Amino acid sequence: MTDAARTLIVCSCEDTMPLDMPALAKGCPSADIRSARHLCRTQTDLVTKLLGESQAITIACTQEAPLFEEMAADFDYAGELIFANIRETGGWSKQANAAGPKMAALLAAAAEPMPAMGFTTLTSKGVALVYGRDETAISVGQRLAEHLDVTILLNRPGEIAPPRVMAVPVLKGTIGAATGWLGAFELTVNDYAAPLPSSRAKLVFGEPRNGAVSQCDIVIDVSGGTPLFPAGDLRAGYLRADPRDPAAIEKLISDASHLVGEFDKPRYVRLNEDLCAHSRSKKTGCTRCLELCPTGAITPNGDHVAISAEICAGCGACAAVCPTGAVTYALPPTDALLRRLRTLLTTYAQAGGRDAVVLLHDAEHGEPLIDALARFGEGLPARVLPLRVNEITQLGLETYAAALAFGASAIRVLGRAKPKHDLSGLTRNLDYANTLGRALGFGEGRAGVIETDDPDQLSLALSQIAPGQSSASPARFRPMGEGRPLLRQAVSELHAAAPTPVPAIAMPERAPFGTIHVETEGCTLCLACVSACPVQALSDNPERPTLAFQEDLCVQCGLCAATCPEKVITLEPRIDFDAWKGGRRVLKQEEPFHCINCAKPFGVRSTIEKIAARLEGKHWMFSGSAAQRISVIRMCEDCRVEVVVNESFDPHLSPQRPPVRTTEDYLRERAERGEDPLQ
Numbered sequence: 051m052t053d054a055a056r057t058l059i060v061c062s063c064e065d066t067m068p069l070d071m072p073a074l075a076k077g078c079p080s081a082d083i084r085s086a087r088h089l090c091r092t093q094t095d096l097v098t099k100l101l102g103e104s105q106a107i108t109i110a111c112t113q114e115a116p117l118f119e120e121m122a123a124d125f126d127y128a129g130e131l132i133f134a135n136i137r138e139t140g141g142w143s144k145q146a147n148a149a150g151p152k153m154a155a156l157l158a159a160a161a162e163p164m165p166a167m168g169f170t171t172l173t174s175k176g177v178a179l180v181y182g183r184d185e186t187a188i189s190v191g192q193r194l195a196e197h198l199d200v201t202i203l204l205n206r207p208g209e210i211a212p213p214r215v216m217a218v219p220v221l222k223g224t225i226g227a228a229t230g231w232l233g234a235f236e237l238t239v240n241d242y243a244a245p246l247p248s249s250r251a252k253l254v255f256g257e258p259r260n261g262a263v264s265q266c267d268i269v270i271d272v273s274g275g276t277p278l279f280p281a282g283d284l285r286a287g288y289l290r291a292d293p294r295d296p297a298a299i300e301k302l303i304s305d306a307s308h309l310v311g312e313f314d315k316p317r318y319v320r321l322n323e324d325l326c327a328h329s330r331s332k333k334t335g336c337t338r339c340l341e342l343c344p345t346g347a348i349t350p351n352g353d354h355v356a357i358s359a360e361i362c363a364g365c366g367a368c369a370a371v372c373p374t375g376a377v378t379y380a381l382p383p384t385d386a387l388l389r390r391l392r393t394l395l396t397t398y399a400q401a402g403g404r405d406a407v408v409l410l411h412d413a414e415h416g417e418p419l420i421d422a423l424a425r426f427g428e429g430l431p432a433r434v435l436p437l438r439v440n441e442i443t444q445l446g447l448e449t450y451a452a453a454l455a456f457g458a459s460a461i462r463v464l465g466r467a468k469p470k471h472d473l474s475g476l477t478r479n480l481d482y483a484n485t486l487g488r489a490l491g492f493g494e495g496r497a498g499v500i501e502t503d504d505p506d507q508l509s510l511a512l513s514q515i516a517p518g519q520s521s522a523s524p525a526r527f528r529p530m531g532e533g534r535p536l537l538r539q540a541v542s543e544l545h546a547a548a549p550t551p552v553p554a555i556a557m558p559e560r561a562p563f564g565t566i567h568v569e570t571e572g573c574t575l576c577l578a579c580v581s582a583c584p585v586q587a588l589s590d591n592p593e594r595p596t597l598a599f600q601e602d603l604c605v606q607c608g609l610c611a612a613t614c615p616e617k618v619i620t621l622e623p624r625i626d627f628d629a630w631k632g633g634r635r636v637l638k639q640e641e642p643f644h645c646i647n648c649a650k651p652f653g654v655r656s657t658i659e660k661i662a663a664r665l666e667g668k669h670w671m672f673s674g675s676a677a678q679r680i681s682v683i684r685m686c687e688d689c690r691v692e693v694v695v696n697e698s699f700d701p702h703l704s705p706q707r708p709p710v711r712t713t714e715d716y717l718r719e720r721a722e723r724g725e726d727p728l729q
Contacts, residue, residue, distance in 0.1 A: 054105035054129070057082045058157055059097065060136070061089040061111055067141025070150025077154025077401030081108075090114040097121055105129035108161055110136045110153070134160035138421045139436050143429025151403030152432055158397040159437070162390040164382045169314040170359040172232040172286060176310040178268040179203055179237065181225060185210065186293040187272050190303060191218045197307040198268065203239065205273050209252040212245070220245060222255045223262065228269070228278040231360040232287025232313065237264045237278075268309050270302065281344040284363035286315060318364035318381055318440075319357060325376035325533070326354035327584040327607035335584070335609035338560070339368035339377055342475045366444025367475040373562035373605035374585055375533015381440045385536055388452045388529035394435055395456040396526065405517040408453050409436045410445060411464040415503075419464065423505035433459075434512055442499075443471045447562070448540040450483035450497045455544040457524030460515050461497045464508065473499070481558055486541070486625070491550030493518040521547040534585075537562070538602060538630075545627050554626040561623040564606040566599060569618035570638045573597065575654045579610035579619060589634065595654045596639045602630040645686040647693075652686045 058081045062069050065087060074083055084100065086093045089111065100107055101122060109118055112135040122131050134157050140149040178198040180191040183205050191202040195218050202220045204210065213220065223239035230236050242262035243255040271278060271290040279285045289306050291298035327336040330353055339348050339355060347361035348368060357368070357377070369379040378384065391408070398406050409430070411417065420436060423429055430436065439445065442463050453461045463480070465473065480497045487496040496518050500511045525543040529536060541563075545551050557563060566588075575595040580588045587603035588610060590596050611619040629635075642651035643658040666680045682690045720726070 055080065055082060056106040056108060056161060057084065057100055057104040059084050059086065059089065059100065059107065059109045060153070060157075061086040061093075063111075063137055063141070064088060067137060067146050068149075069141075070147075070153070073150025073401045074154045074157070077151060077397045078158055081157075090117055094121065098125065101125045101127045101129075106161075107131050108134055108157055110134050110157060113137075132160055138424035139430060140432070142424040143432065145432035146429070148432040151398050151401035152435055154401040155394045155398035155403065155435055159390050159394040162386070162393045164386050164390075167380045167382070168317040170317055172234075172313045172315055172360060174233045174267040174287065174309050174311065174313070175199070176268070177266045178270055178306065178309075179235075179264060179266045180270045180272065181205065181278075182272040182293060183207060183274065184293070186299070188213065188218075188220065190270065190272055190299065191220075193303055194270070194306055198310065201264075201266070203264075205275070206241075207253065211251070212249045212253050220253065222253075222258070225278060226260075230287075231285060231358075232309065233267045234360070235266050235269050235287065237266070237269070238262070239264055268306060270306055272299065272302070280346045281363065284345050285361065286313070315360065316364060316381055317359045318362050318366065318379065319369050320378050320380055321355070321357050322376050322378075322533075323354040325374045325584065327374050327376070327605055327609060328355050329353050330582040330584065330609050331613065333582065333609060333612040335582075335607035335612060336373060336605070338371040338373070338475075342367040342371060342472060344471055363471075364441060365471040366441050367471065370444055370446040370479055371475045371562075373534070373607065375535070375537070378532045379440075379444045381444075383532055384446065384448060385529045385532055387439065388449065388536070388540070391437060391449070391453055392456050392526075392529065394437060395453070395458055395524070398435060399457055399524065403433065405433050405459040405520070406457065407431070407434045407460045407462060407512065407515055408458045409434050409462050409464060409512070410439055410442060410449070411436060412440065412442055413438055415466050415470075416442075416464045419503070419505055419508055423509055427505050427509055431512055441471065443473065443476050445476065445479065446537070447479045447482050448537040450479065451486065451537075451540040451544040452525075452529065454483075454487055454492055454496060455521065455525040455527075455540065455547045457520055459496075459518040459520050462512070462515065463497075463499045465499050465501045467501055467503045469501070478558075478560070482561055485557055486544060486555060487518075489552055489555040490545065490548035491519055492521075492548070519549050521549060523547060534605070541625065542627070542630070551627075553628045554624060557623040557625060559623060560606070561625075562605055563602075563625045564604055564621055564623040565601050565626065565629065566604065566610060566637075567620045567622060568597065568637045569616075572616045572618040573638050574616060574657050575638060575640060576615065578613045578615060582609040582613040584609065591639075594639065594642050594651070597637045598634045599637050600634045601626055601632075643684070645689055646681060646684045647689040648686060650686045650688075658684060 060069055069085055086096055097118060106129055112133045115133045136153040136156050139156060140152045143149060176198040178200050180187050180200055180202045187202055191200045194200050200218050202218055204222050205224050207222060221244055223242040225237050226240045227238040239262040240260040241258045243258040245253045245255050269288045272293045274293050277290060279288055282288050282290055289302050291302040329335055345361050345363050347358045348355050366379045369377045395406055442465055450461050483497040488494055502508055525547045527543050575597060577590050580590050585603050585605055587600050589598045606621055606623055608621060641655045643653045643655040644651050662680055662683045682693055
């Protein structure tokens with residue numbers, strides 16, 4: 051965003067909404083605010099004039115944005131031009147006269163910069179497979195043949211009349227496995243066969259075979275069966291329609307005909323493999339993202355996971371539940387979203403607003419619903435501040451914690467009546483947020499989800515939100531960074547701004563914060579847990595056998611408990627703010643054992659003595675004439691090797707093992723005792 055002074059142009063849209071200029075000036079004191087009544091028609095000269103004077107302009111109109119952008123292009127405007135919607139979100143409302151602070155907040159938040167994101171390129175040459183069962187598939191394939199290189203595959207076809215001219219290949223087969231994306235599909239086909247050219251009244255196919263492999267750029271599924279991919283409607287290049295729905299078939303043909311060329315697909319998430327807590331030493335730890343990914347874009351890949359940018363549909367559930375910050379969302383980055391949230395809430399309060407409710411919504415479902423409520427209903431209440439995100443499932447605990455810390459009275463997430471993505475990750479984070487809000491004095495149910503496709507139901511749900519206990523001194527921190535540090539910052543600031551802060555809060559299962567408990571008597575200080583911990587919450591001391599723990603780093607992945615050979619580690623999800631401030635604490639510490647030969651410290655004294663006591667005089671290697679050998683147990687690795695070599699320890703002097711007993715031995719013994727060997 052440019053550092054130049056910003057000009058705000060607000061329009062009453064032919065006096066259909068009031069403009070509270072004092073509230074706008076109070077909320078945006080450093081801006082040059084200009085007002086209009088008919089900006090897009092009779093007052094366009096005001097826009098032209100300001101394009102020549104200001105290097106940063108916000109126009110409070112999104113409906114006519116194309117017109118203003120065209121004017122800026124004609125003027126060769128090199129400054130920053132952005133747009134904000136204050137009409138459907140504030141001015142067209144039953145409470146429009148009280149919406150001045152909200153309008154100021156929306157205008158200020160719109161100017162908060164959003165970083166550009168990366169893309170991955172999908173290339174399609176138009177090689178398409180039409181998968182069906184009857185004449186519908188043949189018809190679709192023939193109509194697409196002028197646009198694509200089509201092959202038709204019929205699954206268990208009935209009596210199909212042969213095409214008069216075989217312009218498009220028609221084959222038989224059942225797709226047993228499917229992988230890939232637009233431009234890179236690979237299909238395994240069973241019962242595969244080509245038709246006989248002598249087919250007369252119906253297609254007759256040759257001898258079938260299994261395991262045929264087909265590669266194509268586009269898969270068009272009109273089989274009417276189970277989708278070939280999980281969340282198939284989100285897989286780029288996979289188009290599916292009910293063969294009994296003519297309208298759906300027509301749309302499918304139209305969409306498929308345009309899938310030739312190069313297509314930029316956003317890289318919705320970023321993965322830092324070094325932070326991933328999925329696995330260590332073939333022990334499984336965190337699986338949160340794997341459980342929630344609707345498309346199968348996330349797969350195990352050794353100690354970490356792998357995420358296919360080509361398959362990822364951008365729901366963001368993986369980033370929302372990742373406890374380490376290994377997976378972060380990029381549309382936009384979370385810290386940029388939180389900075390916009392900060393600007394929204396601080397400006398609203400500065401302009402005189404009270405009891406703010408943040409309404410988080412997406413563009414595809416949320417914006418049309420808000421528009422419908424403004425045009426045909428009562429509009430949004432004056433205290434409801436809408437904030438658009440790419441997907442509501444991208445929202446993590448840090449968003450809700452930051453909203454409460456910045457002074458929000460409540461947070462609501464607007465979802466569909468029939469969700470497009472699994473909302474279990476979203477509801478899990480809402481549960482964490484409500485646990486924090488309740489314990490810190492913000493009240494019950496401060497965060498929640500509204501699932502509706504009805505504007506009137508949305509209006510009713512918003513009107514029923516009772517004012518909560520807001521912070522007396524809201525936080526003003528500037529969110530920076532990403533992942534785990536940003537989450538810790540948001541939660542810490544929420545605690546600092548809480549009406550009734552408490553030192554510790556018990557959290558629900560699988561929360562990303564917690565402690566571990568170690569049964570110290572059973573712990574041998576083998577330090578396998580230290581090696582397994584992916585976030586260095588567990589550590590040792592090179593000077594002496596020590597197990598230390600830093601609670602604010604623990605992500606509750608469970609790798610320490612899974613790795614511990616003595617099974618003496620258990621997890622407890624919680625947030626202990628005193629422990630966060632306390633740094634590392636020692637869980638167990640012992641004296642090292644000093645080598646009896648060179649005095650070098652090694653191992654744990656209690657463990658060495660315990661091993662020696664258990665073996666001395668009880669094991670063949672350390673009993674009888676070899677009793678003096680027990681001294682090697684009390685030596686370091688270097689001295690032990692030297693003694694063993696010099697004294698020629700012979701491992702073949704072990705007692706003779708008893709012979710292996712066979713069935714004949716048991717039968718002979720029964721016969722010797724006079725028993726029937728066959729009973």
